Amino acid sequence: MRRPVVAGYFYPGRRDNLIKMIEWSFTHRLGPGVIPSVISEKMRTSIGYIVPHAGYMYSGPIAAHAYYDMAQDGIPQSIIILGTNHTGLGKPVSVYPEGKWQTPLGYLEVDSELGEHIVEHSNIADFDEYAHLEEHSIEVQLPFIQYIYSDKVKIVPIVIGIHTPEAAIDIAESIVKAASELNRDIIILASSDFNHYESHDITIKKDEAAISRILELDTQGFYKILIDMNISICGPGGIMTLIEIAKRLKAKAILLKHATSGDISGDKTAVVGYTTIKFHRT
Numbered sequence: 001m002r003r004p005v006v007a008g009y010f011y012p013g014r015r016d017n018l019i020k021m022i023e024w025s026f027t028h029r030l031g032p033g034v035i036p037s038v039i040s041e042k043m044r045t046s047i048g049y050i051v052p053h054a055g056y057m058y059s060g061p062i063a064a065h066a067y068y069d070m071a072q073d074g075i076p077q078s079i080i081i082l083g084t085n086h087t088g089l090g091k092p093v094s095v096y097p098e099g100k101w102q103t104p105l106g107y108l109e110v111d112s113e114l115g116e117h118i119v120e121h122s123n124i125a126d127f128d129e130y131a132h133l134e135e136h137s138i139e140v141q142l143p144f145i146q147y148i149y150s151d152k153v154k155i156v157p158i159v160i161g162i163h164t165p166e167a168a169i170d171i172a173e174s175i176v177k178a179a180s181e182l183n184r185d186i187i188i189l190a191s192s193d194f195n196h197y198e199s200h201d202i203t204i205k206k207d208e209a210a211i212s213r214i215l216e217l218d219t220q221g222f223y224k225i226l227i228d229m230n231i232s233i234c235g236p237g238g239i240m241t242l243i244e245i246a247k248r249l250k251a252k253a254i255l256l257k258h259a260t261s262g263d264i265s266g267d268k269t270a271v272v273g274y275t276t277i278k279f280h281r282t
Helices: 015-027 056-071 112-121 142-149 165-182 200-215 219-228 236-248 261-265
Strands: 046-051 078-084 093-095 100-103 106-109 125-127 154-160 186-191 196-198 251-260 271-281
Touching (some): 015 056, 056 261, 093 112, 100 142, 106 154, 112 125, 165 219, 196 200, 200 219, 200 251, 236 251
Parallel strands (some): 046 186, 093 125
Antiparallel strands (some): 100 106
């Protein structure tokens, strides 16, 4: 059992308050504007989303765009969540092996079979729990998942600590192969915030430069511009992995929402950028 470590900090620790916060995110002026209803019969076209992972009071309305879209697009069997390693703990690419993850909304079961196949096909991924112990980038996605799907889906938590195009290709190919051989209907979430702690105007400019490369599915261009413009995106490994998966599945990317913490708080002196991007089959 992996118990929550940022409940009461990044999001409310009480079930009723958490539900209110999630619904506030959906109905916020920067959110989708309405609370979603799940369409279970629809044939899904989405393969994944980039979604932020900050405290709900700042990034919740932007993240809600991904979950609103997911609810309208059918129910997957499993959701692979590509987090980033903020703590330095654990192995370079850490796949959570088995068991359940707990939040104030209940439990989500780990798809251990899918995780095993991903590790088998990867040269760098391995089973590891330590990278997940204090990491919030995966945990903050779970209440949104539970709100729209309850416990009808399984998860594969993967913490990525190697942020290079080469690592992204390895992880992407292992995910595509594993899902294919198991005939698993999956969604991939790349959990990442965008530029950190610069002014709103600078952050918008840097974020838009990175977003343009993502929408072009340009892994190398995305990686290069992060370096050239010193863009402090904290989950580039997951983003590049999702880009590489999209290319292999002949998918396209579309921007759903881009804003900053300053758009929420009103203080635009030192902000964090938040972006939700959808990857979908045509």
